[in-house]
Amino acid sequence: MKFHITTMGCQMNVGDGDWLTRSLVSQGFTPALEDQAEIFILFTCSVRDKPEQKVASELGRIADRHGGNPRAFVAVGGCTAQQIGTALWRRFPMVRLVFGTDGLAGAPRALARIVDEPGLRLSLLDFTETYPEREQTWPEDRLPPKAFVSIMQGCDNFCAYCIVPFVRGRQKSRSLPAVVAEVRELAARGVREVTLLGQNVNSYGLDAAGDGTRFAALLDAVAAVPGIARIRFTTSHPKDLSDDVIARFADLPQLCPALHLPVQSGSDAVLARMGRGYDTAAYLRLVEKLRRARPDVSLTTDLIVGFPGETDADFRLTLDLVRAVGFDSGFSFMYCDRPGTASERLEPKVAQDVKSARLAALQTLLDARLTAALAAQVGMVTEVLIEGKSRRDGPDGPSWQGRDPGGRIVNMALPGTADATGSLVRARIRQAKKHSLIGEAEADHD
Template sequence: MTETRANTKKLFIKTYGCQMNVYDSDRMMDALAPHGYETTLDMATADLVLLNTCHIREKASEKVFSELGRLKELQSERRALGGDMMIGVAGCVAQAEGEEIARRAPVVDMVFGPQAYHKLPEMVSRTESTRHLHQALRKPIVDTDFPEEDKFAHLPAARKEVTIKRGLTAFLTVQEGCDKFCSFCVVPYTRGAEVSRPVSQILAEARGLVEAGVKEITLLGQNVNAYHGDDEGRVVGLGELAHRLAEIHGLERLRYTTSHPRDMDDALIAAHRDLDILMPYLHLPVQSGSDSILKAMNRRHTAAEYLKVIETIKTARPDMALSGDFIVGFPGETDQDFEDTLKIIADVGYASAYSFKYSTRPGTPGANLGDQVDEAVKNERLWRLQDLVNAQTTAFHASCVGKTIPVLVERPGRMPGQVGGRSPYLQAVHLDGGAELIGAIHQVEIVGTSTNSLVGRLKVSVAA
């Protein structure tokens, strides 16, 4: 390897799926930066390409293999010009199908799951040391174990110059894995058991983000409100963690996702009541409104229990808006089960929601269930559900017209002389104004709506 190559190595990461994968990709960049890697937006010029994969969507692994076929061609082109390209597959598909990826795609140099990315510099170094060997003599590195050590403790701190480039908002992982074992979900098998980061780690990372200019932090976890982190020998829940984060000067907004209804405890609900910094927008999936389907999903709560949680939250924070997840066509779902789901949507009144047709995930209990729902029935149910949710979202946007709300202005708008930001309810807001507005929270009167956003008019700045 030439000295020039060693000093100017380029890294391209393609990220699939959830916000936690976005966070993981950022930390992989941080881990590789001290080893001479700089990120590039052009995959074809990269010395190292990483696919950070997600196993939630249907046919996720086949999409990865398709991308690897394209990468094989790019690698051949690089080699024809005297260069090279290392290729790695990370994330949940790697965790679930590591050996299969190594077998089917010999172009891959390393395969590693979400628990191993702190070892990435070592894996890259090992791979670089064997580049002189013929490909037939090289074996890909496969690391899909669930280690006992804390991966976060082994990562370098996020670099300030990179954090600044990430903008005014940032993700911060506080919890990983899940112990719920919903019968449709692969997370316990790809991310492992629930693990919570110590409070000191989280506060240090949050302070670094704020020092770099971040105004809004979203706390991440597969089951984030099950957070139970150590605070000098004492166990702290998400509600108390929110109070600690609220003490950081310069942090203007705090969010978290994704939550489970069974873990919305009194302390967290009280934090929503007491902390202005905690945004009044909660993503709280229910998946189905039918008790029989909830039982088959192993959700371990009923529709009535879910509604009771919603009632308690809205009593504490009347302006709370809800987002949810719904799966239609779970095995055994009858017409009445589906009507029960429409009813719970009507009862709650969602500001937004994500909805999906059920598809089997190999290795999950749901994959072995009979009584599969016909695809045409799934399609029709999904259309009806989305039609209802879209109507609720439109109504929620319309209810904001005439109100004055605080908007964190984040970027130039799509049109000249316009800027864009986010409301407390995570809605995109566009308004007339110059670049001097970016980076602060401003009071904005909502004067109209468009398909997926609000239209505002500047009133008074409330934060610098």
């Protein structure tokens, strides 16, 4: 049968979707566009506001378009599936599989059973005490040059606003050999850049399920895999970013000078209510250490406005921190209550119109930061990992798209190159656009 995967939310879901695709293809299923599919798989997110409404809207749309096909059905996975569970069955007759974050490993076999047994419904919602290692299957064809590798699952931090520990469970780390083995297989199939994924990669290996390997040692092991030219990781909790990990930015050429380091607020009072475990002075010390280790490091962040009790003065401190750090860019969100979190009970709540105004002001500042960061690259020589063809050709013919070590998108022409995918190209940046850069090849590429 043909299947189609729709992914909402974080890179963890993207990585999970990539693994499920490989697994299903190995069992004889065929990936397809939605109009041609009979199995519809949704990876859902419950971190932001109104996740149930988003999932309901998508399920309703699928039912309207494909409900007339008696063989068609839906599988719902990810955080919202974990949160709502089998209640999805009662509301949406096409849903026949609900799987949580720890249930993903069993999803391929469950889908095969459902195909063979019409009317069967299954749920995979139990949490496990150790990382649910997934069977790895690999296509014969070369893979794209970039891949995600999950190194852990869940989180032990319980920040006041965050639902992740409730829908992804407590922290469980993979073993070092399992991670390295997956990276080796990816490299053998053409992958040149891996992004190590976890809710808090900085605490990798330190949980009861881990093998005691610290994150810095994992970075060393992945960097030693032949063929891997670039390493990235996300997400990092500032309170757990250690000096030995910061040192790896100077010591490992494969570790890209780019770090997403969510600060969430520039107010110490708000950070304390959030339960983040650091203050702005500690955060700024981390920034100073990172820039000493790697002066060209590109820093990005997450920010929440309108957390309960946030005053105008608190918000101004957030703007001040953005200016002080000089982030290249950032993701910003209005606070919303998530069921079961500590902040749901905190008062006073910030009025919606105040939150909206603060978000607009913050996004204006972040847009200016992005513009400045891109403009600063003009004239610089960098190395671009080509990911594929650009959506539009340039004035000199076919254009290719990739990213520089800082994670910025670079479009460039490579005359006479039939397929540059996976190549590392030395390029000079000639122009900054609104969200990307235009480059020009400097010399022969590999």
